[in-house]
Amino acid sequence: MNQKNNLIIGLIIAGVVVMSVNVDADPRDFAEGLPNIGIMLQEITEVDSSLFVTAFWSMLETIEMAFIGTVVGVAIALPLSLLAARNLNNKFVYVPVRALLAAIRTFPSILWAILFVIIVGLGPFAGVLAIIMYTVGFIAKLQYEAIEAIDADPMDAVGAIGVSKLQLIRFVVLPESASHLLSQILYIFDYNIRQTSILGLVGAGGIGFYIINYIKFFEYGKAAVFMLVVLATVLIIEWVSVRVRDKYIVKSQRGMQVKS
Amino acid sequence: MQEQKGSSSPSISTLSIVQMNDVSASYDSKNYVLKNVQMSITRGANYAIVGQSGSGKSTLLRLINGMMNPSRGKIMVDYKIPNTSDKKFKSFMHKIGYIPQNLGLIKNSTVLENVLIGALPRVSGFNSFFKKFCDLEIDNAKKILKQVGLQGKAERQVYMLSGGEKRRVAIARALVQKPEIILADEIVSELDHVTAREIMDVLAKAQATMKLTAIMVHHDLQLALEYADRVAVIKEGEKILEIGVEGDRIVDFQSGNFTQREILEMFSNESKE
Numbered sequence: 001m002n003q004k005n006n007l008i009i010g011l012i013i014a015g016v017v018v019m020s021v022n023v024d025a026d027p028r029d030f031a032e033g034l035p036n037i038g039i040m041l042q043e044i045t046e047v048d049s050s051l052f053v054t055a056f057w058s059m060l061e062t063i064e065m066a067f068i069g070t071v072v073g074v075a076i077a078l079p080l081s082l083l084a085a086r087n088l089n090n091k092f093v094y095v096p097v098r099a100l101l102a103a104i105r106t107f108p109s110i111l112w113a114i115l116f117v118i119i120v121g122l123g124p125f126a127g128v129l130a131i132i133m134y135t136v137g138f139i140a141k142l143q144y145e146a147i148e149a150i151d152a153d154p155m156d157a158v159g160a161i162g163v164s165k166l167q168l169i170r171f172v173v174l175p176e177s178a179s180h181l182l183s184q185i186l187y188i189f190d191y192n193i194r195q196t197s198i199l200g201l202v203g204a205g206g207i208g209f210y211i212i213n214y215i216k217f218f219e220y221g222k223a224a225v226f227m228l229v230v231l232a233t234v235l236i237i238e239w240v241s242v243r244v245r246d247k248y249i250v251k252s253q254r255g256m257q258v259k260s
Numbered sequence: 261m262q263e264q265k266g267s268s269s270p271s272i273s274t275l276s277i278v279q280m281n282d283v284s285a286s287y288d289s290k291n292y293v294l295k296n297v298q299m300s301i302t303r304g305a306n307y308a309i310v311g312q313s314g315s316g317k318s319t320l321l322r323l324i325n326g327m328m329n330p331s332r333g334k335i336m337v338d339y340k341i342p343n344t345s346d347k348k349f350k351s352f353m354h355k356i357g358y359i360p361q362n363l364g365l366i367k368n369s370t371v372l373e374n375v376l377i378g379a380l381p382r383v384s385g386f387n388s389f390f391k392k393f394c395d396l397e398i399d400n401a402k403k404i405l406k407q408v409g410l411q412g413k414a415e416r417q418v419y420m421l422s423g424g425e426k427r428r429v430a431i432a433r434a435l436v437q438k439p440e441i442i443l444a445d446e447i448v449s450e451l452d453h454v455t456a457r458e459i460m461d462v463l464a465k466a467q468a469t470m471k472l473t474a475i476m477v478h479h480d481l482q483l484a485l486e487y488a489d490r491v492a493v494i495k496e497g498e499k500i501l502e503i504g505v506e507g508d509r510i511v512d513f514q515s516g517n518f519t520q521r522e523i524l525e526m527f528s529n530e531s532k533e
Contacts, residue, residue: 151362151364153360153361153362153363153364154364154365154366155364156327156358156360156364157358157359157360157363157364157365157430157433158364158380159327160325160326160327160358160360161353161354161356161357161358161377161378161380161381161437162344162351162353162354162381163377163380163381164385166385166388167380167383167385167388167389170389170391171366171369171373171377171388171391172366175366175368175369175373176366176367178368179368
């Protein structure tokens with residue numbers, strides 16, 4: 001640890017303090033507010049179990065929305081990522097595509113949801129469209145980065161045969177980046193379920209609609225039912241994705257490390 | 261690079277498939293990795309290029325298949341100037357099997373899929389998108405897998421193979437191209453003595469039966485002399501020798517100035533460096 005590092009760390013800490021004052025983030029408020037958690041926890045324990053059926057069906061709707069959004073989003077993102085990769089295209093192609101993707105990523109999904117509620121009206125469809133937009137912006141970026149990080153050797157070896165660009169993509173780029181893509185799809189699906197859960201806040205369907213409304217009316221016990229269902233779902237998805245990851249990704253990556 | 265035609269300068273031998281006149285190459289326009297290389301490789305020859313690492317021998321292969329362009333001088337490969345954007349040369353690229361040092365295999369694909377990549381120039385864009393190859397191509401690929409000693413391993417994932425097997429896959433991919441030239445970059449450098457010779461035997465056999473021109477870069481002069489008709493020795497980007505074995509003696513084809521003992525001494529010094 002040298003002097004320069006100390007100075008940088010000191011400056012960062014000073015920055016956090018100054019900015020906290022600036023945005024009115026006072027730790028004392030947190031301490032004073034702690035008892036409120038007790039009240040809330042107490043109300044949460046008064047779970048209204050008759051709502052579990054509603055919660056189950058609205059969770060199913062949420063998962064369906066996330067699933068459609070993920071699948072369609074990835075399907076749109078994949079060709080865009082191929083166009084945005086600098087090792088496959090010249091700058092007249094990748095610069096505009098990247099700009100488009102950056103523009104899509106500027107909005108968080110909740111803002112897309114508001115926009116689509118205005119366009120297609122209240123309901124799950126607006127939420128699905130929002131998830132698609134978010135997925136496109138996110139997956140396309142991660143995937144073009146993965147494509148650019150592909151081992152140059154296979155590209156070189158197959159490119160030297162004089163194959164067409166489509167053949168190069170089909171036989172080198174896609175297989176070499178497939179495990180990366182699968183890993184990202186699992187992550188974004190997991191993430192999409194969680195973010196679809198809050199899109200109900202703006203009337204774009206899903207389980208969040210119930211959660212926000214019960215919280216608004218201080219019915220924490222009822223809201224808790226829905227949150228428990230979300231929690232259970234996220235845990236199940238997590239478990240499934242770990243299994244898929246083990247089967248298809250970890251294995252092949254271990255294989256890659258095997259040196260002659 | 262523009263002068264595709266009118267390239268029949270008298271110095272170009274009609275027998276040679278690769279002809280280099282005063283070729284220099286550099287990656288950063290300052291330091292030349294190759295300097296004024298003269299090289300003439302006869303059709304059907306088994307040619308080796310030997311040198312220390314960083315001597316520019318891999319660059320030589322990349323100049324031949326057009327993956328790199330020379331900064332100075334002229335190269336002719338099958339009477340064409342290697343240039344990947346030139347249509348005529350591009351169709352000749354289908355006939356150059358290139359095996360880079362790290363082989364360039366697709367690790368998450370099967371052996372057969374890797375090998376069929378060599379057949380892609382003969383497959384339409386539509387069919388190749390769906391990985392559809394006609395039975396003829398698949399049979400041919402399997403025949404070549406057998407030829408390189410990989411029978412029964414067509415469906416294996418490449419990342420599960422041993423180092424020797426991976427090299428056989430790379431050779432098979434190149435042979436499926438039905439090549440006229442095979443370029444191999446240090447294909448046996450990382451292998452043990454026995455496996456290295458097995459791989460070299462596979463290549464030598466293919467080269468003889470399929471009447472290919474083989475141009476191989478090696479680290480080991482002994483091995484190169486054992487298999488090649490001619491060996492070019494590159495040192496710091498310059499070709500310092502072109503030698504071969506005739507009978508039981510080493511002959512210097514380039515200048516005739518070196519005796520066998522001198523050449524061997526030169527090399528014992530090289531390897532000590």
